[in-house]
Amino acid sequence: MAWTPAQQSFLDAQMRNAQGRGARFWAVDKLLPPEEIVYDYLTCTLKSDSFPLLMVTNRRVLYTERKLFRGWVIASELPAYQVAGASYEQRWITGRVHVHGRDGSRITCKVRLGPQEAEWIQYMVTLINQLATGRGTTGH
Numbered sequence: 001m002a003w004t005p006a007q008q009s010f011l012d013a014q015m016r017n018a019q020g021r022g023a024r025f026w027a028v029d030k031l032l033p034p035e036e037i038v039y040d041y042l043t044c045t046l047k048s049d050s051f052p053l054l055m056v057t058n059r060r061v062l063y064t065e066r067k068l069f070r071g072w073v074i075a076s077e078l079p080a081y082q083v084a085g086a087s088y089e090q091r092w093i094t095g096r097v098h099v100h101g102r103d104g105s106r107i108t109c110k111v112r113l114g115p116q117e118a119e120w121i122q123y124m125v126t127l128i129n130q131l132a133t134g135r136g137t138t139g140h
Helices: 005-016 025-031 115-133
Strands: 038-043 053-057 060-067 071-079 083-090 094-101 106-112
Touching (some): 005 025, 025 060, 025 071, 038 115, 060 106, 071 106, 083 115, 094 115
Antiparallel strands (some): 053 060, 060 071, 094 106
16 A cells, blocks of 8 residues: 555654654544645644644644544644744643734644653744745754
8 A cells, every 4th residue: 555645744753753642643634635745743732532733734734633523623724825933832831832824813732841842842833933934844
């Protein structure tokens, strides 16, 4: 069986992801068209019974959640050309990664504050900022 670019790039991202939690590989076919390339993803904090993902692709930034009856869905997304940048906000117990849209919209992802997460979060914010400025991504 041949892998689609979406499947292969998500698997590559999963192998280099420093957060140490396995992502939902089987959800890729439902969430992404076969030709979309996943640069990397961030595993967010537990919501309901699953860990949402903030994914950065060659076309967009998307926030995915698992819904009870619908399975994995795209809860919000910003096309790459509308991404203005990203920022990180540290709170008392958790942090927030904000992806800012040029039209004032925003995607927010709640994240853990562990030593492994800190470096990965900063990498993801940098990656999203590179996407916003049109610079190429090099991977981690």
